[in-house]
Amino acid sequence: MPRLRLTGRTLWITALIVPPLAVMATFVAYPIGSALAYAFYDWQGLQRGEFVGLQNFYNVLFTEPFASWTQRAFMHNIIVFFSLMVIQNGTGFILAYALWRELPGAAFHRVAVFLPVVLSTVIIGFLWKLFFHPIFGPVNQIFRGVGLDFLAQPWLGQSSTALGSLIFVNAWAWIGFPTLVFLAGMQRIPTELLDAARMETDSEWVLIKKIVWPLVAPSATVVFILLFIGSFNWFELPYIMVGLDGSPFGSTDVLGLYFYRTAFGNQSAGVQDFGNGSALAVLIFLFIAVVAAFWTVRLRKREIQL
Amino acid sequence: MARLTLRNVKKRFKETEVLHGIDLEIRDREFVVFVGPSGCGKSTLLRLIAGLDPITEGSFHLNERMMNDVAPSKRGIAMVFQSYALYPHMDVYENMAFGVRLMGLPKEEIESRISEAARMLKMEELLKRKPRELSGGQRQRVAIGRALVRKPEVFLLDEPLSNLDAALRSEVRLEIAKLHREIGGTMIYVTHDQIEAMTLADKIVVMNNGRVEQVGSPRQLFEKPANSFVGTFIGSPKMTLVDVSRSGNRLGIADGGSVPLDELPDKTPHLKLGVRPDALTVKREAEDGFTASVVYTEYLGDDSYVYARLADGTLVAIRTHPNDIFEPDEAVRINLNGSPVHFFDAESGQRLEPSAVAAH
Ligand SMILES: Nc1ncnc2c1ncn2[C@@H]1O[C@H](COP(=O)(O)OP(=O)(O)O)[C@@H](O)[C@H]1O
Ligand SMILES: [Mg+2]
Numbered sequence: 001m002p003r004l005r006l007t008g009r010t011l012w013i014t015a016l017i018v019p020p021l022a023v024m025a026t027f028v029a030y031p032i033g034s035a036l037a038y039a040f041y042d043w044q045g046l047q048r049g050e051f052v053g054l055q056n057f058y059n060v061l062f063t064e065p066f067a068s069w070t071q072r073a074f075m076h077n078i079i080v081f082f083s084l085m086v087i088q089n090g091t092g093f094i095l096a097y098a099l100w101r102e103l104p105g106a107a108f109h110r111v112a113v114f115l116p117v118v119l120s121t122v123i124i125g126f127l128w129k130l131f132f133h134p135i136f137g138p139v140n141q142i143f144r145g146v147g148l149d150f151l152a153q154p155w156l157g158q159s160s161t162a163l164g165s166l167i168f169v170n171a172w173a174w175i176g177f178p179t180l181v182f183l184a185g186m187q188r189i190p191t192e193l194l195d196a197a198r199m200e201t202d203s204e205w206v207l208i209k210k211i212v213w214p215l216v217a218p219s220a221t222v223v224f225i226l227l228f229i230g231s232f233n234w235f236e237l238p239y240i241m242v243g244l245d246g247s248p249f250g251s252t253d254v255l256g257l258y259f260y261r262t263a264f265g266n267q268s269a270g271v272q273d274f275g276n277g278s279a280l281a282v283l284i285f286l287f288i289a290v291v292a293a294f295w296t297v298r299l300r301k302r303e304i305q306l
Numbered sequence: 307m308a309r310l311t312l313r314n315v316k317k318r319f320k321e322t323e324v325l326h327g328i329d330l331e332i333r334d335r336e337f338v339v340f341v342g343p344s345g346c347g348k349s350t351l352l353r354l355i356a357g358l359d360p361i362t363e364g365s366f367h368l369n370e371r372m373m374n375d376v377a378p379s380k381r382g383i384a385m386v387f388q389s390y391a392l393y394p395h396m397d398v399y400e401n402m403a404f405g406v407r408l409m410g411l412p413k414e415e416i417e418s419r420i421s422e423a424a425r426m427l428k429m430e431e432l433l434k435r436k437p438r439e440l441s442g443g444q445r446q447r448v449a450i451g452r453a454l455v456r457k458p459e460v461f462l463l464d465e466p467l468s469n470l471d472a473a474l475r476s477e478v479r480l481e482i483a484k485l486h487r488e489i490g491g492t493m494i495y496v497t498h499d500q501i502e503a504m505t506l507a508d509k510i511v512v513m514n515n516g517r518v519e520q521v522g523s524p525r526q527l528f529e530k531p532a533n534s535f536v537g538t539f540i541g542s543p544k545m546t547l548v549d550v551s552r553s554g555n556r557l558g559i560a561d562g563g564s565v566p567l568d569e570l571p572d573k574t575p576h577l578k579l580g581v582r583p584d585a586l587t588v589k590r591e592a593e594d595g596f597t598a599s600v601v602y603t604e605y606l607g608d609d610s611y612v613y614a615r616l617a618d619g620t621l622v623a624i625r626t627h628p629n630d631i632f633e634p635d636e637a638v639r640i641n642l643n644g645s646p647v648h649f650f651d652a653e654s655g656q657r658l659e660p661s662a663v664a665a666h
Contacts, residue, residue, distance in 0.1 A: 195385075201405075
């Protein structure tokens with residue numbers, strides 16, 4: 001067996017590896033591990049009680065009223081995910097295509113589209129909360145100004161439009177990311193390849209469906225996965241725009257808000273429930289990790305070499 | 307039937323004009339080669355014919371039909387690209403089927419066309435492979451096959467051999483010639499290699515700087531180049547141009563000797579003499595001829611080529627018997643051996659026709 005000798009080289013390597021490992025362990029592995037552990041205990045406020053096994057998980061999944069809250073929040077996340085998939089990624093693709101085909105003003109729009117991405121979510125949330133103000137907000141003022149009074153709604157104040165408005169704001173803010181990734185994917189397609197296709201079809205739609213999309217799809221993998229993770233971790237934007245309760249009447253409640261409320265309490269229900277909260281956190285984490293990992297593997301298989 | 311007519315075709319990219327008015331007539335079933343140095347506008351012209359880039363000015367007719375505004379896919383023209391441009395996400399069969407499916411042909415027709423093309427190009431066993439699993443030569447075949455199955459009236463090929471290694475190049479060249487005989491469509495073939503042009507073409511279009519310098523059969527171009535550019539571009543080793551002055555029936559270089567000729571262009575004191583390597587003789591001892599100093603001798607087995615520098619610094623190539631070996635720096639005399647030579651205007655480079663010189 002080779003003996004591990006403490007030469008200068010091994011010392012050097014050890015010195016480089018240990019600090020980051022320690023940081024990761026303290027600030028990443030330990031919190032995740034302890035959250036996992038917390039989920040198996042009964043909690044009285046911040047006081048740890050007895051080991052209760054899977055009781056907390058059972059509570060949030062099957063005991064009322066938690067079960068229906070969990071379900072409702074989960075459903076909202078699913079709506080958010082699919083809507084953003086269509087609106088954010090779909091529009092992103094179309095924008096990328098327009099930029100790629102050098103429609104007029106492409107240079108300006110390339111920057112404009114990406115600008116909101118670098119704004120902080122907090123700023124975007126506040127900005128749009130103001131924009132959506134039912135009376136003074138520019139959104140409704142514009143609608144009234146152009147005679148579309150019926151569109152002057154309390155967008156964030158009624159159950160039927162609140163979640164949709166949040167989704168819209170998220171898409172507005174993040175559209176630049178899928179656009180840029182798709183654009184990069186399109187720019188990798190050789191010009192002659194596209195010319196070859198143009199020799200065979202004059203339909204832009206066939207071109208997109210049969211040539212451009214299949215060749216860009218691999219770069220979509222990362223966009224899809226990140227959107228998935230983002231949708232199920234959704235927190236900052238709803239927190240800023242509609243508050244911890246997912247108002248009005250929980251119509252914008254999502255897993256992130258629900259977890260936060262459960263674990264840390266809020267104004268209305270001042271109780272903290274670390275046990276149920278941790279169970280929720282673990283479930284969300286597992287769900288995202290498993291689906292994202294599975295999906296990444298699946299999508300990777302489609303990658304095409306140009 | 308496919309007859310192509312280009313009238314005063316110009317192409318500008320933004321401000322830069324790259325084609326300055328091309329007039330060209332291409333007959334049905336002709337094998338036409340566009341040849342010229344890199345950057346002279348061959349690909350651009352081909353892309354205008356394909357419809358991939360719009361024509362800035364002038365017109366392009368296919369048969370009687372004006373094509374300027376017809377979409378590329380509607381022109382009945384297929385193109386083989388320099389990079390092959392196969393669809394990387396489709397296998398060979400799908401690559402060939404893509405276009406014909408869009409043409410709306412019935413399934414059996416598509417299948418029979420593809421299997422026929424696969425047989426002609428000897429690639430039946432490749433149909434299920436993806437482009438990345440093919441060698442350069444195989445990709446080339448697929449690209450040709452993809453054009454073939456569409457049964458176009460006109461085939462365009464842009465430097466189809468440039469990505470192949472030398473051995474494969476002459477093989478594929480022969481196959482393309484054979485293909486043209488078998489399918490009989492009109493073919494337009496772009497290359498910068500004059501040997502490819504000479505061996506393949508019925509008609510060669512020599513281009514330079516966005517202009518057509520001359521159109522003609524390989525023999526016409528070789529025997530009667532319209533100007534000094536075509537003269538030096540066609541033929542290998544190259545024709546040498548010598549700036550000479552006329553005095554009686556002799557053409558001479560200042561302090562560099564002179565040669566007698568029976569036929570000369572009229573009334574031009576200064577002109578360019580164009581001589582190919584096999585129109586010259588080189589001797590150590592001779593009374594007459596251009597004086598020159600040998601630079602090196604290139605031994606090629608069947609012949610040797612002697613490269614020598616004339617008094618005015620022009621490098622001239624002379625074909626000799628392989629046993630005639632000249633040493634560098636040897637002083638020699640160079641004479642015409644009676645084979646045809648060419649005369650070009652000293653300024654414009656245009657061909658000058660000679661006539662018999664009156665005896666003195
Ligand atoms: N899309 C383009 N934009 C601007 N200039 C171009 C474009 N395509 C070709 N050119 C110019 O046109 C000239 C002819 O190019 P090309 O037709 O590709 O030459 P060839 O095929 O004979 O080598 C070149 O000087 C090239 O730089
Ligand atoms: Mg070219």
